[in-house]
Amino acid sequence: MTLKVTKVVGGYSQIPVLKEVTFDIKNGELVGLIGLNGAGKSTTINHIIGLLTPFKGQIEINGVTLAKDHDAYKKQIAYIPETPILYQELTLQEHLEMTMMAYDLEPNQAWEKAHRLLKMFRLDNKLDWFPDNFSKGMKQKVMIVCAFITDAPLFIIDEPFLGLDPIAVHDLLDLIEEQKHRGASVLMSTHVLDTAEKYCDRFVLLHDGQVKTEGSLPELRAALPDAGESLDDIYMSMTKAAQQ
Template sequence: MTLQVTKIVGGYSQIPVLKEVTFDIKDGELVGLIGLNGAGKSTTINHIIGLLTPFKGQIKINGVTLAEDNEAYKKQIAYIPETPILYQELTLKEHLEMTMMAYDLDQDAAWKRAEKLLQIFRLDNKLDWFPANFSKGMKQKVMIVCAFITDSPLFIIDEPFLGLDPLAVHDLLDLINDQKAKGASILMSTHVLDTAQKYCDRFVLLHDGQVKTEGTLAELRQALPDAGESLDDIYMSMTKADQHE
């Protein structure tokens, strides 16, 4: 079991945003974190990556909590944020070198992975470019390359398709499938429900800071038999029902 989130209560102030959120991600599994804006997706992610500390509950990655071993916990996570975070004074090459140092990666092996990824995302001739030279989509590709050179056991990917061209979306999904085949676990937050339905193994549906339901698409259909067949139908049915309560 790569990631275990157990009864997390937390938020940004004394008023909790998350209300006993519980779910897990097994080895080699892609789980879609689905919810409307304000449902608690980003807050959940911020707790998992260690930017927020839960009021109650526990988060473990391969049996380790952040409190037990901060460095070992964080080195297991590769994170791709919704908005690219780059250092304006560093070139693309320097971003890659910094990532390799932060994760204590073997330089030769990491550069081999980096070179392949740079070619896939058509960045191999831009190693000396600074972030000011990149478009939003290119910045997102830099974040993707930095994450996937780590070969981490857990990938946290927040709204990855924003700003990416269709070819880059396809390339990213191929990378995700490759990492799954190697046994990595992936938590992906997205509003692109048709893509999530096609690629995710299971889903965690958040609403108002709570897990309303989770499972495979077949299990969601069984739990909500009148909602419809697609993930979009199920989610819209669930949110509309909540609005009428």
Template sequence: MTLEISNLVGGYSQVPVLKDVSFDVKDGELVGLIGLNGAGKSTTINHIIGLLTPFKGTIKINGTSLTDDVKKYKEQIAYIPEQPIVYKELTLKEHLEMTMLAYNLDQDAAWKRAHQLLKLFRLDNKLDWFPDNFSKGMRQKVMIVCAFLTDAKLFIIDEPFLGLDPLAVNDLLTLISERKKQGTSILMSTQVLETAQRNCDRFVLLHDGQVRTEGTIEELRQAFPNAGESLNDIYLTLAREGDAS
């Protein structure tokens, strides 16, 4: 079990956004974190990556919590944020070098992997450019390259498809599939439900800071037989039920 979240209560102030959230991501599994705006997806992610401290509950990666061992916990995570974060004064090459240093990667092996990733995302001729000047989609690709450069055991990917061109979306999904086969676990927050349905192994549906339901697409269909066949139909039905309750 790579990621285990148990009875998580948390948020940004005294009033909790997350209310007793529990779910897991197993080894080699892609789990889709689904929810409307304000459902608690970003808050959940910010707790996992250590930007927020839980009011109650635990978060463990391969048995280690942030309070057990900060370094061991964080070195297992690769994070791709919804809004790309780049350093104004660093070139693309320097972003990669910083990632290699942060994760203590073997330079030769890391650069070999970096060149493959740069070519895949058509950034191989931009090593001396400053990503701060790139388009949003290109900066997103920089985040993807930096993340997949690592040997992280858990990938946290927040809304990766918004802003990426169709070819880059396909390339990202291929990389995710390859890492899954290697045993890497991936939690992906997305509102692109059709793509999520095709690619995720399981889903965690958040509503109003709580896990409304979770499972494979077949399990969701069986649990809510009148909601419809697609993940989009099921989620919209559950969201409307939640608003009405």
């Protein structure tokens, strides 16, 4: 079990956004975090990566909590945010070097991975570029390269397809499959339900800060037999029922 979220209550103020959220991600599994805007997806992610502290409940990565061992917990996560976060004063090469230092990566092995990924995302001739030189999609690719040079057991990817061209989307999905085969786990928040349906092993459907249902697509169909066959059908049916 890579990630275990147990009865987490939390948010940004004294009024909780998350209401006893519970789910897990097994080794080598891609789980889609699905929900409307305001459902609690970003809040859930911010609690997992340690930007927010739960009011109640517990979050473990391979048995380690943030309170138990801050550094060991953080080094198990590779995070790709929805909006790229880059340092304006650092070049692409310096971003990669900083990532290698943060994760204690062996430089030769890390650079071997980096050069492969840079070529894949057509950034191999831009090592001396600063963030101001990059488009939004290119900044997103920088974040992807920095994340995937690590050997983190847990990848958290928030709305990864925004701003990416179709080739980059395909390459990212291939990288996720590679990491799954290595045994790493992936939590992916996305509104692109047809892609999630095709690639995710299981789904966690959030509504109003609560897990309304979770499971594989066949399990969701069995739990909601009148909702429809596709993930989009199931989610829309569940959302409409919750709003009534």
